[in-house]
Amino acid sequence: MTVELSPDDATDPGLSPLRNFGNEVMLERMRMNMSRVELGRAVACGESLVAKIERGDRVPQREFAEGCDRVFPYANGRFVRLWRLVIRYAYPPWFRPYVALEEKATMVRMFNPQLIPGLVQTPDYARAILRTGRPDNLDELLTARLERQRILVREDKPPANLRLVLNEAVLRNVVGDPAIMRGQLAHLRDLGEVPRNRVQIIPDRGRHHGYQCPFGLLSFSEGADVAHVDGFPRGYVLAEPDDVSAAQGAYDLLTAMAASPDESAELIGVILKGCYP
Structure with missing residues (x-):
C-alpha cells in the first residue's frame, strides 16, 4: 500500500489532497501569527510533525485535523473534511472502493488463516507487519490502516458488528x-468480549479445513452483501450474487468448524499464558 498524492503534480496545493491540507494548515497558522511550536502544543504534537504535515510529507492523523478545527477560528470542521480526502488517497486506487464500502458496513465478517486482519491489529502488530515490506512511508501506511478501525467504535452512527474467524495458527x-503478540492477543480477546462482536478460533486438530485465502463479507442496512478476497499483489471486491453466496457458504462452514466465542476466548487465554508469558 502506497500513499498516492494525486494523479497530477503533487507539488501543487490545488491538485494534491495532502499538499492542500498542509497548505491550509500553514495559511491558518500564519494568519494567526502562530509558530509551528505553538501549533504543535495546541494540537498535542511536535514542531517537526507540524512541519512535515505542512509540506505534505506526512499523512496527519484525524486528531490533528480535529485539533486544527479547535484552534483555528471559523474552521467549522473544514480540516476534518479535508482530512477525509487526504486519508482516502492514503490507500492505493484498487483498495479505495473496499474502504468506502467498509465505512458503510453494519457488519464485517472476516476470515484469515495466517495473520490478524488489519481491521483489528494493534499499532505495534500492524507496524511489524508493514515493516516486512520495507516501505519508505511506514508511518503513513500505519496511519491509514489504523484509521479503518474507527468503524468498530464510531459514535456518529452505530458501530459495525464484527465477526472474525481465525486459525489457531494465527x-x-x-x-x-x-x-507485541501479548498485546495483540489481549486486544483480540477484548474485542470478543464486546457483545456485538464474535471472535472464533478454529482449533488445530491436525487436519486442514481447505481454506487458504483470507476473505470477508460486508453487510449493509440497505443493499446486498459484498465479498472481499485478499491476495497478492492486490485484493478485489466481488458483488455478483453467485460469488457472494459462495463466500457466505464458505464462511458459514468455517464458523461451524470453529470453537464457540467463549471457548475461543479461553483458547486465546491459554495461548497467551503458554506462548507469551
Whole structure:
C-alpha cells in the first residue's frame, strides 16, 4: 500500500489532497501569527510533525485535523473534511472502493488463516507487519490502516458488528516479538468480549479445513452483501450474487468448524499464558 498524492503534480496545493491540507494548515497558522511550536502544543504534537504535515510529507492523523478545527477560528470542521480526502488517497486506487464500502458496513465478517486482519491489529502488530515490506512511508501506511478501525467504535452512527474467524495458527505465528503478540492477543480477546462482536478460533486438530485465502463479507442496512478476497499483489471486491453466496457458504462452514466465542476466548487465554508469558 502506497500513499498516492494525486494523479497530477503533487507539488501543487490545488491538485494534491495532502499538499492542500498542509497548505491550509500553514495559511491558518500564519494568519494567526502562530509558530509551528505553538501549533504543535495546541494540537498535542511536535514542531517537526507540524512541519512535515505542512509540506505534505506526512499523512496527519484525524486528531490533528480535529485539533486544527479547535484552534483555528471559523474552521467549522473544514480540516476534518479535508482530512477525509487526504486519508482516502492514503490507500492505493484498487483498495479505495473496499474502504468506502467498509465505512458503510453494519457488519464485517472476516476470515484469515495466517495473520490478524488489519481491521483489528494493534499499532505495534500492524507496524511489524508493514515493516516486512520495507516501505519508505511506514508511518503513513500505519496511519491509514489504523484509521479503518474507527468503524468498530464510531459514535456518529452505530458501530459495525464484527465477526472474525481465525486459525489457531494465527495466534501462534509470532509477529514482531512476544510483547507485541501479548498485546495483540489481549486486544483480540477484548474485542470478543464486546457483545456485538464474535471472535472464533478454529482449533488445530491436525487436519486442514481447505481454506487458504483470507476473505470477508460486508453487510449493509440497505443493499446486498459484498465479498472481499485478499491476495497478492492486490485484493478485489466481488458483488455478483453467485460469488457472494459462495463466500457466505464458505464462511458459514468455517464458523461451524470453529470453537464457540467463549471457548475461543479461553483458547486465546491459554495461548497467551503458554506462548507469551
